[in-house]
Amino acid sequence: xxxxxxxxxxxxxxxxxxxxxxxxxxxxxxxxxxxxxxxxxxxxxxxxxxxxxxxxxxxxxxxxxxxxxxxxxxxxxxxxxxxxxxxxxxxxxxxxxxxxxxxxxxxxxxxxxxxxxxxxxxxxxxxxxxxxxxxxxxxxxxxxxxxxxxxxxxxxxxxxxxxxxxxxxxxxxxxxxxxxxxxxxxxxxxxxxxxxxxxxxxxxxxxxxxxxxxxxxxxxxxxxxxxxxxxxxxxxxxxxxxxxxxxxxxxxxxxxxxxxxxxxxxxxxxxxxxxxxxxxxxxxxxxxxxxxxxxxxxxxxxxxxxxxxxxxxxxxxxxxxxxxxxxxxxxxxxxxxxxxxxxxxxxxxxxxxxxxxxxxxxxxxxxxxxxxxxxxxxxxxxxxxxxxxxxxxxxxxxxxxxxxxxxxxxxxxxxxxxxxxxxxxxxxxxxxxxxxxxxxxx
Ligand SMILES: *[C@@H]1O[C@H](CO)[C@@H](O)[C@H](O)[C@H]1NC(C)=O
Numbered sequence: 335x336x337x338x339x340x341x342x343x344x345x346x347x348x349x350x351x352x353x354x355x356x357x358x359x360x361x362x363x364x365x366x367x368x369x370x371x372x373x374x375x376x377x378x379x380x381x382x383x384x385x386x387x388x389x390x391x392x393x394x395x396x397x398x399x400x401x402x403x404x405x406x407x408x409x410x411x412x413x414x415x416x417x418x419x420x421x422x423x424x425x426x427x428x429x430x431x432x433x434x435x436x437x438x439x440x441x442x443x444x445x446x447x448x449x450x451x452x453x454x455x456x457x458x459x460x461x462x463x464x465x466x467x468x469x470x471x472x473x474x475x476x477x478x479x480x481x482x483x484x485x486x487x488x489x490x491x492x493x494x495x496x497x498x499x500x501x502x503x504x505x506x507x508x509x510x511x512x513x514x515x516x517x518x519x520x521x522x523x524x525x526x527x528x529x530x531x532x533x534x535x536x537x538x539x540x541x542x543x544x545x546x547x548x549x550x551x552x553x554x555x556x557x558x559x560x561x562x563x564x565x566x567x568x569x570x571x572x573x574x575x576x577x578x579x580x581x582x583x584x585x586x587x588x589x590x591x592x593x594x595x596x597x598x599x600x601x602x603x604x605x606x607x608x609x610x611x612x613x614x615x616x617x618x619x620x621x622x623x624x625x626x627x628x629x630x631x632x633x634x635x636x637x638x639x640x641x642x643x644x645x646x647x648x649x650x651x652x653x654x655x656x657x658x659x660x661x662x663x664x665x666x667x668x669x670x671x672x673x674x675x676x677x678x679x680x681x682x683x684x685x686x687x688x689x690x691x692x693x694x695x696x697x698x699x700x701x702x703x704x705x706x707x708x709x710x711x712x713x714x715x716x717x718x719x720x721x722x723x724x725x726x727x728x729x730x731x732x733x734x735x736x737x738x739x740x741x742x743x744x745x746x747x748x749x750x751x752x753x754x755x756x757x758x759x760x761x762x763x764x765x766x767x768x769x770x771x772x773x774x775x776x
Pocket of ligand 1: 559
């Protein structure tokens with residue numbers, strides 16, 4: 335029996351057509367990203383994506399309240415004829431493009447906005463007071479819908495199924511974890527996610543293999559003393575002084591107990607207590623965040639934060655209780671990029687924007703709940719250039735003046751779509767290798 339008959343036999347056993355992996359040359363595969371980009375840059379397509387993004391921008395919704403955003407996503411998927419499941423984790427939507435058969439590869443976007451007031455005056459400013467898409471999740475959704483449309487249009491070249499994951503509550507709510515628990519990504523072999531970067535020019539992307547973003551936890555502590563007259567301190571137990579010493583001691587954890595080469599951070603961002611010039615209050619509440627890259631360092635910080643708060647409060651005769659707010663704000667693991675997927679990204683992104691526009695970046699102490707996906711499967715997260723060409727000092731993420739350059743949208747859509755398409759192609763081209771092995775054995 336000749337090799338080609340073996341291939342045919344084994345393909346039949348695996349229920350795939352031998353044509354699925356032998357009809358695309360590597361040149362054709364490398365042309366996928368640029369073809370997708372051309373497609374996404376067409377005026378009608380671009381205007382549609384911009385329209386979707388602006389509509390979401392005008393109506394920002396907080397974590398687990400993304401009802402209108404979720405509805406808009408489902409309406410757009412309906413128009414494209416893409417089947418989906420809903421709801422996952424309250425508002426989450428999961429769409430499916432391609433053969434409906436394995437392998438499965440996922441693309442992810444987050445839907446939630448931030449509890450802050452938009453200060454930028456423009457035509458499509460947030461219409462919801464105190465809520466704003468200042469982290470670009472409006473663009474993330476628009477780009478994943480863009481990718482959905484590209485993929486649906488080219489579904490005959492998909493050698494498997496692309497799973498489109500629209501998740502709620504990235505900003506502290508751990509929506510990704512709830513999507514996983516609800517079974518949104520069962521059988522998925524790999525997942526890709528992106529984040530806009532308002533400081534990086536359009537047409538550039540950046541990421542790195544291994545640790546990219548830190549693990550993140552929150553804490554809140556109530557330090558109680560005994561209130562009284564400010565002029566008679568001997569009759570009171572002053573929680574303001576105790577809390578101040580607690581904060582100073584917390585700042586010694588990273589500087590004195592952590593390896594200087596193992597990046598960690600603790601910030602107390604909340605200090606509430608007292609309301610009068612001449613009154614010692616009963617208690618003070620402080621709150622903050624802590625970050626680290628390794629699980630060991632993270633858990634060590636967590637343990638020491640509690641010990642230091644309780645111990646230092648005692649020094650000043652106060653009592654303290656510490657809450658890590660696990661149920662409202664789950665700990666986010668570190669975002670760690672899979673090394674093979676990094677190589678995949680370099681190839682695909684290089685084909686679309688040119689290798690000189692694919693930058694390797696330093697890790698950041700920021701965090702992302704994409705990391706929950708990476709705990710259960712290989713995942714890859716990268717940053718996409720969205721810098722306003724005219725801005726000399728663009729507003730950062732989470733700024734009330736945050737602004738993206740919509741010219742970056744086609745790049746995000748095309749990158750998403752090509753990363754998935756090429757991943758499925760390569761997964762399938764692993765089949766002949768498997769055949770070869772079997773052939774040798776037989
Ligand atoms: C601290 O807790 C102990 C034990 O419950 C209690 O006796 C004491 O009064 C508390 N001190 C303050 C300052 O709240």
